[in-house]
Amino acid sequence: MEIKKIFVAGAGLMGGGIAQVCAQAGYDVTMRDLTEEILEKSLKAIHWSVGKLVEKGRVKGATDEIMGRIKTSTDLSGAADADFVFEAIIENLEAKREIFKELDRICQQPTILATNSSAIPVTEIAEATQRVPKVTGTHFFSPVPMMKAVEIVKGLGTAEQTIEIADKLCRSLGKETIRVNRDVAGIVLNRINFPSTIEAIKLVEAGVTTVEDIDRGMRLGFGRPMGPFETADMTGLEVGFNAMMVVYRETRDEKFHPPMLLQRKVKLGHLGRKTGIGWYKYDENGKKLGPAD
Ligand SMILES: NC(=O)c1ccc[n+]([C@@H]2O[C@H](COP(=O)([O-])OP(=O)(O)OC[C@H]3O[C@@H](n4cnc5c(N)ncnc54)[C@H](O)[C@@H]3O)[C@@H](O)[C@H]2O)c1
Structure with a gap:
């Protein structure tokens, strides 16, 4: 299958990134989101x-030529001639089942549908469609x-051939x-990764150490490019919180339960870079100013 x-x-943080790497690799891409404003920003x-x-020099070709391969749309009809669909909308089961049902109706029979769900x-998600063997998970990382x-994820009914195509x-x-x-x-x-991030938050909550010191320590001691709080601010605190809750609900394992401090920050709308405050504070250009508290 070519x-x-x-x-x-979805043209958010992940959908935009996925569209970008597809265009960089020479594919024609149509990116869909709910409004023109979101698409323009993306x-x-x-x-x-x-x-x-x-x-x-890390990507070959001219910027305009690569950008020329990306079309945008506020409706799903552009999926009709797609060979492969990456879904990266909000992390919500009902929203995902709804869009998969629609895509199943619109897309051609051989088209594979892949979710980026964390x-x-x-x-x-696959169960909402009539093409369970052609639904898989392709879990990208940010940025x-x-x-x-x-991560190429096999659902219970995913066909091996689907996995092979998604992998390739x-x-x-x-x-x-x-x-x-x-x-x-x-x-x-x-x-x-979640239990380690949860432990980092608990150590801050208990006053054992600070957000900045943990991030610095994880960079210097474990060679990570970013510490857990820097990563959370980039990803969005609510994204991590919701994902932890999904894992906790399925496993009932306390090690995945989001700590109180994270719950409070999400409630307050302190979601990270996008709101100007999360674990750190940011100026209007997204420059880090210092710790939030
Ligand atoms: N942020 C991360 O680090 C990360 C990493 C791996 C996987 N994921 C997963 O990727 C997905 C997207 O995450 P994100 O961080 O890009 O979120 P985001 O909030 O940045 O983007 C989601 C986008 O989906 C759009 N949207 C909502 N409903 C839609 C619909 N019906 N059709 C089209 N667009 C719709 C929203 O307007 C928004 O622009 C989620 O499932 C998330 O769990 C996120």
């Missing part, structure tokens, strides 16, 4: 990122243009794939 046209549902961010990567099991890993496509985007044989909530890498 893949030429890709449809990306295109602007992609343009900036592609420009930087081209300038540094925590919702593929099987629960998508920089992070090499993609993601590798053609310059990614390395990690095969996941069962769609457990949180998949594999977040299942390992």
